[in-house]
Amino acid sequence: MDQNQKKKAAAEAALAFVQPDTIVGVGTGSTVNFFIDALASKKNDIAGAVSSSDASTQRLKKLGIEVFDLNSVDDLDIYVDGADEITEHKHMIKGGGAALTREKIVAAVAKTFICIIDDTKHVPILGRFPLPVEVIPMARSYVAREIVKLGGDPAYRQGVVTDNGNIILDVHNLEILNPVELENQLNNIVGVVTNGLFADRCADIVLTGTEQGVVKS
Numbered sequence: 001m002d003q004n005q006k007k008k009a010a011a012e013a014a015l016a017f018v019q020p021d022t023i024v025g026v027g028t029g030s031t032v033n034f035f036i037d038a039l040a041s042k043k044n045d046i047a048g049a050v051s052s053s054d055a056s057t058q059r060l061k062k063l064g065i066e067v068f069d070l071n072s073v074d075d076l077d078i079y080v081d082g083a084d085e086i087t088e089h090k091h092m093i094k095g096g097g098a099a100l101t102r103e104k105i106v107a108a109v110a111k112t113f114i115c116i117i118d119d120t121k122h123v124p125i126l127g128r129f130p131l132p133v134e135v136i137p138m139a140r141s142y143v144a145r146e147i148v149k150l151g152g153d154p155a156y157r158q159g160v161v162t163d164n165g166n167i168i169l170d171v172h173n174l175e176i177l178n179p180v181e182l183e184n185q186l187n188n189i190v191g192v193v194t195n196g197l198f199a200d201r202c203a204d205i206v207l208t209g210t211e212q213g214v215v216k217s
């Protein structure tokens with residue numbers, strides 16, 4: 001089984017959590033793309049979706065799934081999304097596809113965060129994957145200097161503009177022993193929109209595609 005088959009298996013397993021007549025929170029990325037494709041089989045049973053990126057919105061609409069503005073939705077039962085790294089405490093790094101801010105907003109609204117991954121995403125300590133930080137463009141150099149003071153090594157993600165019109169700094173060489181503390185410290189730097197640590201609001205259910213099938217934790 002290759003990595004994509006594992007992602008697809010995890011994504012399809014998440015369909016079991018989709019209830020009829022509900023609006024589904026949808027993340028972003030290659031694993032979520034498998035989920036969106038699978039969700040199309042239920043498009044007549046669900047009320048629609050709230051999306052975390054322009055890319056996911058386009059894919060949902062192309063498959064005939066109605067996409068609602070989050071401001072028109074009071075609550076969401078589930079939010080389904082991938083991750084770049086995850087620990088046994090279900091703390092994650094996200095944002096490899098630069099969609100972290102909208103992902104964090106939709107995740108904040110949802111009752112249950114269902115993380116869909118292949119088994120390469122499990123790590124003992126977060127930080128080998130460079131931590132994405134979304135930054136207001138004019139604050140880029142200031143934020144980078146502040147991140148260096150916190151022990152990180154920020155790199156400007158060239159050529160990437162987020163759906164919100166901002167830039168991404170990828171922070172290398174972090175060994176994140178206290179993800180909740182670092183998430184809050186980074187968010188307190190003026191000019192940071194948000195960062196890719198999902199620790200304060202971590203996943204509730206993790207579906208991992210493995211050689212032996214999908215494992216729920």
Ligand SMILES: O=C[C@H](O)[C@H](O)[C@H](O)COP(=O)(O)O
Pocket residue numbers: 027028029030031032081082083084094095096097098099100103
């Ligand atoms: O910004 C992108 C998201 O946080 C993705 O959910 C994350 O990068 C995982 O993506 P993939 O499923 O492609 O590995």
